[in-house]
Amino acid sequence: MSMQVTELKNTFSAAFESLQSGVSNRLPLWVEDLRLRALEHFEAVGFPTTDDEDYKYTNVAPIARGNFQPAAASDASGIIDPAHLEQFIYEEADGRRLVFINGFYDAELSSLDALPAGVIAGNLADALNGDAGTMLKNFLARGAETSGDDAFTALNTAFLASGAFVYVPRNVRVEAPIHLLFVTESAGEAIATFPRVLVIAEPHSEATIIEDHTALVEQASYFSSPVIEIYVDDEARVAHYKVQRESIDALHVARTRVEVGRAGIYDSTTINLGSALARHNINLQLRGEGSETWIDGLFFGEGTQHMDTHSLINHLEPHCTSHQAYKGILNDRARSVFNGRIFVHPGAQKTDAYQSNKNLLLSNEARVDTKPQLEIFADDVKCSHGATVGQLNEEELFYLISRGIHPELARNLLTYGFAEAIVEKIKVASIKRQLDEAILNRLHASLEA
Amino acid sequence: MLEIRDLHATVDGNEILRGIGLKVRAGEVHAIMGPNGSGKSTLSKVVAGHPAYEVTGGEVLFEGKDLLELDPDERARAGIFLAFQYPVEVPGVSNAQFLRLAYNEKMKHTGDEELDPLEFKDLLAERAKIVEMDPGLMSRSVNEGFSGGEKKRNEILQMAVLQPKLAMLDETDSGLDIDALRIVAEGVNKLKSPDKAIVLVTHYQRILNYIVPDFVHVLYKGRIVRSGGKELALELEEKGYDWVKELDREAATVGAQ
Ligand SMILES: Nc1ncnc2c1ncn2[C@@H]1O[C@H](COP(=O)(O)OP(=O)(O)OP(=O)(O)O)[C@@H](O)[C@H]1O
Numbered sequence: 001m002s003m004q005v006t007e008l009k010n011t012f013s014a015a016f017e018s019l020q021s022g023v024s025n026r027l028p029l030w031v032e033d034l035r036l037r038a039l040e041h042f043e044a045v046g047f048p049t050t051d052d053e054d055y056k057y058t059n060v061a062p063i064a065r066g067n068f069q070p071a072a073a074s075d076a077s078g079i080i081d082p083a084h085l086e087q088f089i090y091e092e093a094d095g096r097r098l099v100f101i102n103g104f105y106d107a108e109l110s111s112l113d114a115l116p117a118g119v120i121a122g123n124l125a126d127a128l129n130g131d132a133g134t135m136l137k138n139f140l141a142r143g144a145e146t147s148g149d150d151a152f153t154a155l156n157t158a159f160l161a162s163g164a165f166v167y168v169p170r171n172v173r174v175e176a177p178i179h180l181l182f183v184t185e186s187a188g189e190a191i192a193t194f195p196r197v198l199v200i201a202e203p204h205s206e207a208t209i210i211e212d213h214t215a216l217v218e219q220a221s222y223f224s225s226p227v228i229e230i231y232v233d234d235e236a237r238v239a240h241y242k243v244q245r246e247s248i249d250a251l252h253v254a255r256t257r258v259e260v261g262r263a264g265i266y267d268s269t270t271i272n273l274g275s276a277l278a279r280h281n282i283n284l285q286l287r288g289e290g291s292e293t294w295i296d297g298l299f300f301g302e303g304t305q306h307m308d309t310h311s312l313i314n315h316l317e318p319h320c321t322s323h324q325a326y327k328g329i330l331n332d333r334a335r336s337v338f339n340g341r342i343f344v345h346p347g348a349q350k351t352d353a354y355q356s357n358k359n360l361l362l363s364n365e366a367r368v369d370t371k372p373q374l375e376i377f378a379d380d381v382k383c384s385h386g387a388t389v390g391q392l393n394e395e396e397l398f399y400l401i402s403r404g405i406h407p408e409l410a411r412n413l414l415t416y417g418f419a420e421a422i423v424e425k426i427k428v429a430s431i432k433r434q435l436d437e438a439i440l441n442r443l444h445a446s447l448e449a
Numbered sequence: 450m451l452e453i454r455d456l457h458a459t460v461d462g463n464e465i466l467r468g469i470g471l472k473v474r475a476g477e478v479h480a481i482m483g484p485n486g487s488g489k490s491t492l493s494k495v496v497a498g499h500p501a502y503e504v505t506g507g508e509v510l511f512e513g514k515d516l517l518e519l520d521p522d523e524r525a526r527a528g529i530f531l532a533f534q535y536p537v538e539v540p541g542v543s544n545a546q547f548l549r550l551a552y553n554e555k556m557k558h559t560g561d562e563e564l565d566p567l568e569f570k571d572l573l574a575e576r577a578k579i580v581e582m583d584p585g586l587m588s589r590s591v592n593e594g595f596s597g598g599e600k601k602r603n604e605i606l607q608m609a610v611l612q613p614k615l616a617m618l619d620e621t622d623s624g625l626d627i628d629a630l631r632i633v634a635e636g637v638n639k640l641k642s643p644d645k646a647i648v649l650v651t652h653y654q655r656i657l658n659y660i661v662p663d664f665v666h667v668l669y670k671g672r673i674v675r676s677g678g679k680e681l682a683l684e685l686e687e688k689g690y691d692w693v694k695e696l697d698r699e700a701a702t703v704g705a706q
C-alpha cells in the first residue's frame with residue numbers, strides 16, 4: 001500500500017477517534033458498533049486504485065493526496081446566513097426542506113411545516129436515538145452486510161453522526177417534494193463531508209425526494225462522499241432526484257442504494273453538473289415481484305471534469321422492470337465513464353430490462369468510456385442495452401442552418417435537444433428550469449434568437 | 450433574381466453538376482424535371498449552401514450579388530429557402546421553437562420586430578392555416594415521427610413562416626396524398642407574389658396543374674438539356690425521358706467533334 005493511502009487512513013482514523021470521544025453526538029451502541037466495524041472495513045479494504053477493475057478509468061488518488069479533514073458539527077453551526085441559501089431553493093419544496101451544512105443537520109435553516117401527518121423528516125441521529133431507533137437496525141447500512149461495502153460507503157458509515165431521515169408511513173402520500181439540501185461551507189479548508197440519507201417508504205406510500213449536493217463557494221475544494229439508502233416497500237412509489245451541483249473543484253464519490261419491494265415503483269433522475277471528479281455508485285435491488293424502476297441521468301462535463309457512473313441493477317424476482325437511460329454531454333477535455341451492469345438472477349423470469357447510454361462529444365478532446373453489461377441467468381427475459389458516442393449530426397445542423405439560424409445557435413439547439421428527453425422527464429418545475437439554465441449557461445448561450 | 454452560370458459541383462470528388470445555366474426572374478415559376486440521379490437535389494442543395502458539395506466552377510448570383518460568398522444561414526436570411534426532398538428529423542427540438550428561432554433570426558436581419566413565444570403562437574396558427582397543418586405537430590420535435598406527407602407539409606409551413614424570396618421545392622409533391630397535394634399546392638400559390646420566385650423540382654405533371662410553371666427545364670447528367678414552356682412537362686409525361694437522353698448523347702457527340 002502506498003504511503004499516501006496509509007497516511008490518509010491515519011487521517012481518517014485519527015479523526016474517527018476524536019469523533020468517538022466527543023460526548024455531544026453519542027449514538028446508540030449498535031450504531032457506534034456499526035461505525036467501528038465500518039472503519040475497520042475501510043482500513044482493511046483501503047481506497048481503490050486504478051488496478052481495481054471498477055476504478056480502472058477513475059483515479060481517486062486526488063482524494064488520498066488532498067489530506068481532507070472530516071468536518072465537525074461545531075464548525076458549521078450558525079455560520080450560514082439563510083439569505084445565502086436562497087439561490088438553492090426549490091419553491092415546490094417549501095415547508096419540506098431539510099438543510100445540512102457539511103453533512104450535519106441544521107434545524108434553524110430547515111423548514112418542515114408542510115409535512116403530512118405521520119411523515120417524519122429530520123435528523124437521522126435523532127431518529128436513531130429516538131424510541132423507534134432500534135427499528136432502523138434493519139435498514140441502516142443494510143448493504144454492508146448483504147453485498148459488502150466499498151471503501152467510500154464504509155467511510156461514510158464510520159463518520160455517521162447526523163444526516164437525513166425520511167419516513168413515510170403506510171398509505172400516506174406526500175404529494176410535493178422533500179428537499180434534502182446538502183451544502184458544503186468549507187471556509188477555505190480541505191474538508192471531507194459525509195452526507196447520509198435514509199428513506200423508508202412503507203407499503204402503498206408515495207414520496208418525492210430531492211437529494212441535492214452543492215457548495216456555497218463555487219471554487220471550493222473539498223471531498224464529499226454521500227450515501228443514500230432508500231427502501232421502497234410493497235406498492236410504494238418513490239421518485240428520487242439527485243442533483244449534483246457541487247463546487248467545480250470538489251471531489252464527489254457517492255453511493256445510492258435502493259431496495260424495491262413487490263410492485264414498488266422507483267423512478268430516479270440524476271443530474272451531474274458539478275465536481276472536478278464525480279463518481280456515482282448505484283446499487284438497485286429489485287426484491288419484490290412486479291416492481292418497476294427508472295434509473296435515468298444526465299451529465300454535462302466541461303473543462304477537465306471527470307464524471308463516472310457505475311450502476312448495478314439486480315433483478316432478484318420475476319416480472320420486474322428496469323429502464324435505464326443515461327445521457328452525457330462532454331465538452332473541452334471532459335471525460336465520462338459509464339458502467340452499467342444488469343444482473344438477472346435465476347428465477348427472475350419475465351424480467352424487462354433496458355439500458356442505454358448515449359454520449360454527445362462537443363470537442364475532439366473529450367472522452368467517453370462506456371460499458372453496458374448484461375448478465376442473465378434466467379431464460380424468459382427481455383433485455384436490451386446499447387451505448388453510443390457521437391458528435392452533432394451534420395444533416396440536422398445543416399437543416400437548422402438552412403433556415404437562417406446561426407451555426408452557433410444551431411449547435412446549441414441540437415445539444416439542448418440531445419438532453420431534452422431527460423430534462424422533459426423532470427416533474428419538479430424548478431429543477432427543470434435550473435437544468436435548462438445550467439445547460440444553456442455551459443453552452444454560453446441563450447435559445448433566444 | 451437568381452442567375453446560375455456554367456455551374457460545376459462535386460461531391461466526394463464526383464462531378465455531379467456539369468455546367469448548369471439558369472435564370473430565374475422575380476414572379477416566375479420554374480419547374481425542373483429529370484430522371485433519378487440527374488442532379489436536381491444537388492443543384493438545390495448547392496444553391497442553399499450544403500457543405501458536402503464543392504463548387505468547382507461557374508457562378509451563382511442572387512439579386513446581382515455573389516451567392517457563393519455567403520454562408521448557408523446568410524443565404525437563408527437573404528431570402529433563399531429549400532424545401533428538402535428528405536426533411537431531416539431533429540429530436541428534442543420542438544417545431545414551434547425551431548420555427549420561432551428561424552423567424553426571429555430573419556426579423557433581426559431585416560430589422561423587424563422579433564416575437565416572443567406567445568406572439569409567435571398567433572402568427573404560427575395563422576400560417577399553419579395556409580397548409581392546413583395539424584396544430585398538434587407544432588409541439589412535437591421537428592419532423593420526428595412525422596409521416597412522409599406531414600414532413601412535406603411542414604416544409605411548406607416553414608416557407609409560409611419565413612416568406613422567402615426564392616423558394617426551391619424539391620419534390621414536395623412526392624409523398625402527399627391527392628387532397629394534401631392540392632392543399633399544399635394552393636398554399637404555395639398563396640405565398641406566390643410578383644416579387645418572389647419559385648423553383649419546383651418534380652417528377653410529375655400533376656402538381657404543375659396547380660402551380661403553373663412559366664418554364665420547364667430538363668436536367669440530365671448534371672446539365673440542363675432542354676428548356677421550354679409548361680407544355681414540355683406534358684410532353685415528358687407522355688414520352689418519358691428516352692428522347693431527352695438521346696438529346697444529351699447528341700450534344701455529347703457534338704461536343705466531342
Ligand atoms: N456523396 C456522394 N458520393 C457520390 N455520389 C453522390 C453522392 N451524393 C450524391 N451522389 C450522386 O449524385 C447524383 C445526383 O443526385 P441527386 O440527389 O442530385 O439526384 P436527383 O436528380 O435529385 O435524383 P432523384 O430524382 O432521385 O431525387 C446521384 O447519382 C447520386 O448518387
Ligand SMILES: [Mg+2]
Binds near residue numbers: 489490534619
Ligand atoms: Mg432529388
